[in-house]
Amino acid sequence: MFHQRVYGEVISKIWFIRFQTTLRSSSQQVCVRLLPSPRCFFDEPVHVKVDGLSPHQKVELRSKLKDDKGVIFRASALVAADASGQVDLCRSPSLGGSYTGVESMGLFWAMVAETPHSKLLKKNVLGSMMVDIEVLHGDTGELLATETNERRFMTEGVRRIPLGMKAGRIRGVLFLPPGQGPFPGVLDVYTLGGGISEVRASLLANKGFVVLALAYFGFQDLPRTVPKYFDLEYFEEAITFLRQQPQVQGPGIGILSISKSGDLALSMASFLSGISATAWINGSNANTVVPLHYKDLIIPSITPIVENVTFSPSGILDIRDALPDPETEVNRGSVIPIERSSSRFLFAASEDDRNWNSCLFAQQAAARLRNHGKENFEVVMYPRAGHFLEVPYMPHCPSGFHPAVGQVVVFGGEAKAHHQAQLDLWRRVQEFFRKHLEGNNTGEKATLYTRG
Numbered sequence: 001m002f003h004q005r006v007y008g009e010v011i012s013k014i015w016f017i018r019f020q021t022t023l024r025s026s027s028q029q030v031c032v033r034l035l036p037s038p039r040c041f042f043d044e045p046v047h048v049k050v051d052g053l054s055p056h057q058k059v060e061l062r063s064k065l066k067d068d069k070g071v072i073f074r075a076s077a078l079v080a081a082d083a084s085g086q087v088d089l090c091r092s093p094s095l096g097g098s099y100t101g102v103e104s105m106g107l108f109w110a111m112v113a114e115t116p117h118s119k120l121l122k123k124n125v126l127g128s129m130m131v132d133i134e135v136l137h138g139d140t141g142e143l144l145a146t147e148t149n150e151r152r153f154m155t156e157g158v159r160r161i162p163l164g165m166k167a168g169r170i171r172g173v174l175f176l177p178p179g180q181g182p183f184p185g186v187l188d189v190y191t192l193g194g195g196i197s198e199v200r201a202s203l204l205a206n207k208g209f210v211v212l213a214l215a216y217f218g219f220q221d222l223p224r225t226v227p228k229y230f231d232l233e234y235f236e237e238a239i240t241f242l243r244q245q246p247q248v249q250g251p252g253i254g255i256l257s258i259s260k261s262g263d264l265a266l267s268m269a270s271f272l273s274g275i276s277a278t279a280w281i282n283g284s285n286a287n288t289v290v291p292l293h294y295k296d297l298i299i300p301s302i303t304p305i306v307e308n309v310t311f312s313p314s315g316i317l318d319i320r321d322a323l324p325d326p327e328t329e330v331n332r333g334s335v336i337p338i339e340r341s342s343s344r345f346l347f348a349a350s351e352d353d354r355n356w357n358s359c360l361f362a363q364q365a366a367a368r369l370r371n372h373g374k375e376n377f378e379v380v381m382y383p384r385a386g387h388f389l390e391v392p393y394m395p396h397c398p399s400g401f402h403p404a405v406g407q408v409v410v411f412g413g414e415a416k417a418h419h420q421a422q423l424d425l426w427r428r429v430q431e432f433f434r435k436h437l438e439g440n441n442t443g444e445k446a447t448l449y450t451r452g
Contacts, residue, residue: 030050030051030052030135030145031050031051031145031147032049032133032135032146033047033048033050033147034046034047034048034147035047035049038147038148038150039150039152040150040151040152041152041153041155041203041206042151042152042199042391042392042394043203043393043426044392045104045105045392045393046105046108046149047088047090047104048061048087048107048133049086049087049088049089050086050145051086052085052145053085053086053087053144054081055083055084055085056080056082057080057081057085058079058080059078059079059080059137059144060077060078060079060135060136060137060138060141061076061077061079061087061089061107061133061134061136062074062107062133062134063108063111063132063133063134064131064132064134065111065129065131065132067118067121067122068122068124069121071113071115071121072113072114072115073111073113074098074114075097075099075108075110075112076098076107077089077096077097077107078095078097079092079093080092080095080138089102089104089106090102090104094106098112099415099416105393107131107133108131108393108395109392109393109395109396109415109416109418109419110419111395112395113395116399117399117400119388119397119400120394120395120397122153122197122198122199125153125154125160125202126153128151128152129151129153130148130150130151131148131149132148132149133147133148133149134146151393153198153199153202153203154205154206155178155206156178157178157179158175158176158178158205158206159174160174160198161174161175169234170234170237170238170241171215171219171222172196172213172215172219172238173196173198173201173212173213174212174213174242175202175204175205175211175212176205176210176247177205177206177209180247181210181246181247181249182247182248182250183208183209183248184209184210184253184254184433184437185209185210185211185212185242185245185248185253185437186210186211186212186253186254186255186256186433186437187235187238187242187268188200188201188204188211188212188214189214189255189256189257189264189265190213190261191260191261192259192260192261192289192403192404193403194215194217194218194219194225194403195215195218196213196214198213199391199394200256200390200391201213203391204430207430210247212241212242214235216235216261226289228291229291229292229293229298230290230293232267232268232272232293232294233293233294233295235267235268235272236268236272239272239274243274249438251274251276252274252276252343252437253275253276253277253437254276254278254279254432254433254437255268255269255275255277255278255279256281256429257278257279257281257283258281258282258389259281259282259388260284260288260404261283262280263284263285263287263288263336264292265278265280266278266341266365267287267336269338269341269345270338270340271294271297271340275343276344277343277345277346277432277433277436278346279429280346280362281389281425282350282353282355282358282387282389283358283361284302284323284356284361285335285336285361285362285364285365285368286302286334286336286361287299287300288301288323289301289404299333299334299336300333300334301334302323302324302326303324303331304324306322308322308324312354314410316410317405318354318409318410319355319356319402319405319409320353320354320357321357325360326361326364336365338365338368338369339372339374342376343376344432345376346378346380346428346429346432347362347366347377347379347380348380348382348389348425348428349361349362349381349382350381350382350386350389350413350421351381351382351383352384352386352412352413352414352417353385353386353387353411354386354387354409354412355387355402355409355411358387359381362379363379365377366379378432382417382421382424384413384414384417384418385412385413385414385418385421386398386412386418387411387412387413388411389421389422389425390422391426392422392423392426393419393422394422396413396415396418396419397411398410398413398415
């Protein structure tokens with residue numbers, strides 16, 4: 001009996017060793033492939049495949065990145081291999097995790113910050129953003145394979161030129177595409193957060209645009225906080241600077257804006273010359289936050305109604321209705337007179353924007369133009385998208401700190417719908433600028449789109 005028990009234990013150990021060896025061997029054969037290459041630009045998709053799994057084996061895929069502020073963003077997907085032992089995110093549905101269904105880039109757009117109310121920050125576009133992809137055994141959690149996706153912002157030959165004192169008062173960074181040009185010129189004016197964001201500007205430069213990412217406070221020697229008023233002559237100086245660059249194709253330039261910079265863009269297009277195309281993303285049709293000065297003209301800021309501030313179901317401030325209807329008698333002095341402008345306009349609004357009622361503001365701006373006999377605009381609205389419509393594959397930011405409010409507020413949107421809106425808008429913005437900055441304006445009529 002003793003010998004039988006010893007013999008049984010030996011056999012069990014042999015089988016256990018063989019099982020472990022087989023498991024390690026299979027793990028070594030598993031690999032992640034990122035196609036067409038592990039290196040791509042931030043606004044480009046990558047095809048994720050996992051090979052070497054057992055038929056129908058369940059695995060967990062995880063993605064992770066760290067932004068320039070040190071905040072970790074993560075996503076995950078539970079998937080099953082096909083009969084050949086392969087996972088292909090272009091056809092393999094996620095059964096759970098950060099998203100469900102077939103989403104080829106779900107591991108990227110569905111990322112969520114570990115630190116609540118964080119917006120992905122990328123300050124230095126000279127460096128890449130590294131996304132780690134892991135494959136784990138669905139039952140044991142054993143790490144089977146890893147790969148890293150390097151997501152770049154500048155193509156070879158793009159020049160990044162920080163503006164110094166020689167540029168006068170203006171501050172920012174100029175991006176020049178490879179080659180002599182001439183290229184369409186775009187002034188990129190970002191949100192109220194201060195400083196500049198070079199992400200949109202650098203990626204647009206990759207597409208053949210000269211882009212000036214303009215700061216208007218909180219940068220270098222500019223005021224550190226929101227000033228008492230915004231001086232439109234500062235933006236006029238920036239437009240003149242950009243138009244004078246030898247690589248810029250004339251006669252006019254484009255303006256790319258979002259949020260607070262939307263009403264600044266409308267003011268530029270209304271009072272300044274040399275603007276042919278204005279892209280307004282989730283902005284206002286009235287001046288907001290602080291008064292706007294231009295020579296002897298002062299446009300007051302529209303006054304928020306504090307009593308209209310509510311709380312979201314999660315207890316976060318909801319300020320969507322704090323900004324009142326600009327077209328009421330008491331507020332009309334703050335409305336930007338865009339009927340003065342000869343620019344073409346693209347109004348893009350998210351239907352679940354909780355920062356303010358950008359859909360109403362877009363409709364009012366379009367109606368104002370139409371009432372003055374103008375059809376120099378197009379409007380596109382995105383159901384279930386939130387406030388910050390960024391470049392493709394930028395993680396959705398449903399809430400965050402609002403510099404004008406001084407507290408965390410809800411920005412709205414559902415992650416998948418927001419992602420789809422970003423994809424569509426990025427394409428649309430490029431087409432809009434090319435059409436109206438490269439001499440192809442055919443005088444088409446105003447259009448209204450709603451994306452499903």
